[in-house]
Amino acid sequence: MIPYSRQALDDDDVQSVVDVLRSDWLTQGPTCELFEGEVAKYCSAPYAIATCNGTAALHVACLALGIGPGDTVWTTPITFVASANVAKYCGADVDFVDIDPETFNMSPRELRKKLKQAASAHKLPKALIIVHLAGLPCDLGEIAAACREYNVRLIEDASHAIGAQYQGTPIGSCQYSDATIFSFHPVKIITTAEGGMVLTRNLELARKLRRLRSHGIERDPARLARPPRGAWYYEQQELGFNYRLSDVHAALGISQLAKLDAFLSRREFIVSRYTQELGGLDIGFQKACSDRRCAWHLCIAQIVKGDRDTVFKHLRSHGIGVQVHYIPVHVQPYYQSLGFTPEQFPNSLRYYQQCLSLPVFPGLQDEQQTRVITQLRRALAL
Numbered sequence: 001m002i003p004y005s006r007q008a009l010d011d012d013d014v015q016s017v018v019d020v021l022r023s024d025w026l027t028q029g030p031t032c033e034l035f036e037g038e039v040a041k042y043c044s045a046p047y048a049i050a051t052c053n054g055t056a057a058l059h060v061a062c063l064a065l066g067i068g069p070g071d072t073v074w075t076t077p078i079t080f081v082a083s084a085n086v087a088k089y090c091g092a093d094v095d096f097v098d099i100d101p102e103t104f105n106m107s108p109r110e111l112r113k114k115l116k117q118a119a120s121a122h123k124l125p126k127a128l129i130i131v132h133l134a135g136l137p138c139d140l141g142e143i144a145a146a147c148r149e150y151n152v153r154l155i156e157d158a159s160h161a162i163g164a165q166y167q168g169t170p171i172g173s174c175q176y177s178d179a180t181i182f183s184f185h186p187v188k189i190i191t192t193a194e195g196g197m198v199l200t201r202n203l204e205l206a207r208k209l210r211r212l213r214s215h216g217i218e219r220d221p222a223r224l225a226r227p228p229r230g231a232w233y234y235e236q237q238e239l240g241f242n243y244r245l246s247d248v249h250a251a252l253g254i255s256q257l258a259k260l261d262a263f264l265s266r267r268e269f270i271v272s273r274y275t276q277e278l279g280g281l282d283i284g285f286q287k288a289c290s291d292r293r294c295a296w297h298l299c300i301a302q303i304v305k306g307d308r309d310t311v312f313k314h315l316r317s318h319g320i321g322v323q324v325h326y327i328p329v330h331v332q333p334y335y336q337s338l339g340f341t342p343e344q345f346p347n348s349l350r351y352y353q354q355c356l357s358l359p360v361f362p363g364l365q366d367e368q369q370t371r372v373i374t375q376l377r378r379a380l381a382l
């Protein structure tokens, strides 16, 4: 089966991990700090805090921004469930803003409409979690302006988007947001096997994120509540978690980061071949925005005529691991039990009925892609 995505590892990656395994330090230590520094530099952000996965990164980002019971967080229905679940972890309520049918990202127009209504009902959200779907940056300018106007905190779930750019600014720089998170799961752009990171420009927020990542413990003598009685002394100042990233994982991240630009070019090449060779067919693709660089975590086709499920089955039965990203979060049984109805977000529902993720990853061979294209043509003719 040709998968829809897959990690790209080579001997350098293996060596990088082996080096740490042979060293004195396995858990979060010097290699993790190095990895944080390199991602921060790549993204032009001053602070980066590595975590054990992207969900943990989102969770501590929400907590550090003070999200808790009585608050509401808005996100998009077209995302992985984690983007919404993290608000529930904090005891907050979740609501959604429908997508733009062309970019598949949260619609800035729908957002403004909903913010206006919420303001007059005195029910504004505390924070907005946007998702750069497939690696295509959201309309950050418009969304950040709306958030500023209504005093809403902004978190970028950039799980798909390391290496992407918005108007020349790297995603992760947090020029438009309070915090940005990445996931380093094996299907994402670069991997640490499991891992994540939060980036921010705010020093206080960065300190809080570091504490929350490790049990709420503070060791900095300058920031202790009581005078330290000895070198052993530390204080748990709030309730945190064990969300650390190990140096073993970080070593893989450092070695992967060195190949990020090569990965991005390969992904871009694969997607441009799909759009060229499938251009004349009854198939739609995510709108290309000339002011943005997409990281192409996914290549999402829209089966605009014909039946997506039939196309899906045909491709799967021919060894092509197409996938559906995503089942809208609000139609999941858990969210339905909270009172959401499928028709509440019609653009997301329509998108879901038509979407199909085609294989895209650096190791996809030209000949494999030819097979995908041939079988997709056949499926559309069924």
Ligand SMILES: *Cc1c(COP(=O)(O)O)cnc(C)c1O
Pocket (backbone or CB within 6 Å): 053, 054, 055, 056, 079, 080, 082, 083, 131, 157, 159, 160, 183, 184, 185, 195, 196
């Ligand atoms: C992968 C992903 C996450 C969660 O990342 P993990 O590292 O698997 O915890 C969150 N949001 C989106 C949009 C994702 O694709």
